[in-house]
Ligand code: CO
Ligand code: CO
């Protein structure tokens with residue numbers, strides 16, 4: 001274990017360090033439109049990764065994700081960053097096969113710290129069945145780590161944001177509250193031991209939930225990361241042209257998160273997510289403020305948000321029970337009724 005407190009070297013942590021959804025869409029909007037007939041999915045509808053057709057039987061899925069330290073232990077940080085980056089391939093229904101490291105690290109930091117970060121990433125990639133074949137490093141005062149991941153799938157196997165249809169149920173496979181937990185740990189409001197459930201959740205691969213969803217068949221999928229549950233749910237609702245009705249009480253929460261939110265321990269990113277979404281969604285007046293703060297909490301390596309036919313929901317939940325016990329049915333899909341997200 002190294003003596004360096006990695007999280008002290010960074011301002012924001014994990015997926016909370018992403019540019020806000022408002023700022024990002026402004027920047028992207030200004031870019032010229034591209035066209036390539038083999039690019040099946042680009043960034044138009046906020047999907048988790050791009051999809052490029054190799055031939056009629058094979059598509060390539062590509063994504064990149066990296067962020068500043070979420071925990072002080074270098075190996076654990078590497079595991080979490082890699083699980084998070086691999087997740088975007090799973091969210092598209094694909095299988096990761098190849099990855100490249102992106103590492104920004106202070107040149108003066110002990111060599112074993114950098115090595116432990118990369119070892120954590122390597123082990124997670126191995127669990128995913130992907131090989132890390134190279135990468136790039138930058139001497140940078142604020143550490144950042146993640147992967148560029150390539151996955152493969154058959155064309156018909158791809159899941160997008162755009163497939164949710166009225167009558168679907170919504171399943172979320174991991175508990176919420178990683179942003180609040182990481183912030184609380186930085187403020188010494190959580191002990192190392194109390195942070196463990198959040199760490200276990202963040203470093204868990206979405207592979208197993210993806211495999212279960214392949215078995216049952218689903219209509220749409222995304223993973224829940226920096227833009228929060230409501231932010232990513234809105235992307236799905238917008239792309240699908242439907243309304244998602246989400247029950248505020250239904251998602252599982254990490255331990256201590258409800259109490260911390262009531263105390264006002266909320267990361268900056270949650271306010272940014274709320275500000276962006278506030279006038280785009282409807283939140284029932286009876287829902288307590290601390291709970292909406294949790295629904296806006298930026299997640300690092302969060303779960304899959306799955307939309308699937310109502311009659312398949314029990315089968316999926318049955319499969320997920322053994323894999324990720326915090327999976328919950330959190331809402332349903334309705335005909336578009338003037339707002340993309342309704343929190344009840
Ligand atoms: Co994603
Ligand atoms: Co997304």
Ligand code: CO
Nearest residue numbers: 048064065088
């Ligand atoms: Co991503």
